Amino acid sequence: MAATEDDDGAGLGEPDFGVGPPCGCPACGAPLHWSQTEEGGNGCWLAICTCGRPAARFPRRPDYEPDDPIAAAFGSPRAPARPPWVRVFQMTSGYPWWLPWRHVLRRCPGCGQSVTFAVWTTMPGRRTAYSELCLSCGRATSEHLWPRGGMREAPVTGNEWTPPCVAVARLRRAVFAPPPD
Numbered sequence: 001m002a003a004t005e006d007d008d009g010a011g012l013g014e015p016d017f018g019v020g021p022p023c024g025c026p027a028c029g030a031p032l033h034w035s036q037t038e039e040g041g042n043g044c045w046l047a048i049c050t051c052g053r054p055a056a057r058f059p060r061r062p063d064y065e066p067d068d069p070i071a072a073a074f075g076s077p078r079a080p081a082r083p084p085w086v087r088v089f090q091m092t093s094g095y096p097w098w099l100p101w102r103h104v105l106r107r108c109p110g111c112g113q114s115v116t117f118a119v120w121t122t123m124p125g126r127r128t129a130y131s132e133l134c135l136s137c138g139r140a141t142s143e144h145l146w147p148r149g150g151m152r153e154a155p156v157t158g159n160e161w162t163p164p165c166v167a168v169a170r171l172r173r174a175v176f177a178p179p180p181d
């Protein structure tokens with residue numbers, strides 16, 4: 001009759017979220033594309049809704065909704081241990097930039113994780129910039145497009161942040177460009 005070590009399964013084990021927690025965007029209810037982060041510990045799931053609202057869930061605490069989902073997934077933006085690309089992502093996701101980063105479904109060719117996010121921004125000269133950033137390894141891709149004639153440059157990719165390589169420098173310029181009026 002004694003309880004065994006294996007007896008604690010029901011209700012206490014980690015729920016299996018499969019491809020992500022079974023909940024939609026807290027702001028608009030849209031379905032979310034979840035990705036699991038390793039940096040946050042405890043296998044935190046992170047999603048950015050197409051409306052721009054981030055969401056995070058922990059497997060061990062399925063009902064807990066963190067106040068700051070990005071900090072929950074990657075730690076505080078002020079923590080010095082945060083990699084620079086995570087700080088750039090965290091800063092531009094909030095005031096005054098509010099960039100609508102979207103999750104890219106394909107895995108990063110550099111590290112194999114699926115925590116890549118992408119955003120379109122407007123640059124001086126009416127250029128449009130496409131920026132892609134892997135939050136796991138810092139792999140950055142930057143591409144510029146001009147409105148007239150549809151001219152586009154070949155995208156540049158790199159993951160050197162100190163000092164920044166061409167791709168990282170261009171991504172930083174693009175995501176910190178002043179928002180268009």
Ligand SMILES: [Zn+2]
Nearest residue numbers: 025028049051
């Ligand atoms: Zn939403």
Ligand SMILES: [Zn+2]
Nearest residue numbers: 108111134137
């Ligand atoms: Zn990567």
